[in-house]
Amino acid sequence: MAFVLSAERKAIFDSLRPRYPNAKALTIPLLHLCQEQEGWCSPEVIDFVAQELAVPGAHVQGVVTFYTMFLKEKPGKRVLWVCRTLSCELCGAKELQEHIEHRLGIHAGQTTSDGEFTLLKAECLAACGQGPMIQLDDEFYENLTNESVDRVIDKARERAPKAPGTFSSLYLRAEKE
Numbered sequence: 001m002a003f004v005l006s007a008e009r010k011a012i013f014d015s016l017r018p019r020y021p022n023a024k025a026l027t028i029p030l031l032h033l034c035q036e037q038e039g040w041c042s043p044e045v046i047d048f049v050a051q052e053l054a055v056p057g058a059h060v061q062g063v064v065t066f067y068t069m070f071l072k073e074k075p076g077k078r079v080l081w082v083c084r085t086l087s088c089e090l091c092g093a094k095e096l097q098e099h100i101e102h103r104l105g106i107h108a109g110q111t112t113s114d115g116e117f118t119l120l121k122a123e124c125l126a127a128c129g130q131g132p133m134i135q136l137d138d139e140f141y142e143n144l145t146n147e148s149v150d151r152v153i154d155k156a157r158e159r160a161p162k163a164p165g166t167f168s169s170l171y172l173r174a175e176k177e
């Protein structure tokens with residue numbers, strides 16, 4: 001089924017248009033809005049973005065495959081990103097990642113067999129002074145230890161996963177502030 005941006009996200013996208021020099025420059029913001037709604041950058045999302053911006057689908061595909069924050073496959077119910085960039089790495093991100101892998105029984109890039117968690121490695125998530133840190137869906141957890149990340153995972157299991165489309169959008173947040 002063809003992808004369509006929700007009215008709320010469409011309004012945000014329309015407000016972004018005048019701030020960018022051309023349609024191509026809107027590829028990343030529009031992909032963010034689509035992924036927040038759909039949960040990943042499905043082929044339908046890529047077609048939608050290409051049509052909306054009147055750019056080749058290969059361009060959109062190229063952006064999706066280049067940037068790690070865009071999901072190329074449908075994830076599990078929750079997406080847990082471990083920042084792997086230098087500051088976090090120096091603070092123990094690799095050890096934290098291995099602990100989470102052991103805890104979830106998967107390697108980074110995989111989804112648990114019950115579909116509850118997808119574990120991914122992220123590039124810098126902009127909390128470099130508070131590493132190691134993770135992003136769980138749209139929430140950030142900093143200064144983590146093996147024990148504190150266990151608590152984050154346990155609490156996440158206790159609450160219902162957020163459905164795609166209910167994630168708070170960076171763009172929606174910016175509009176409200």
Ligand code: FES
Nearest residue numbers: 083088125127128
């Ligand atoms: S290096 Fe991890 S948040 Fe920047």
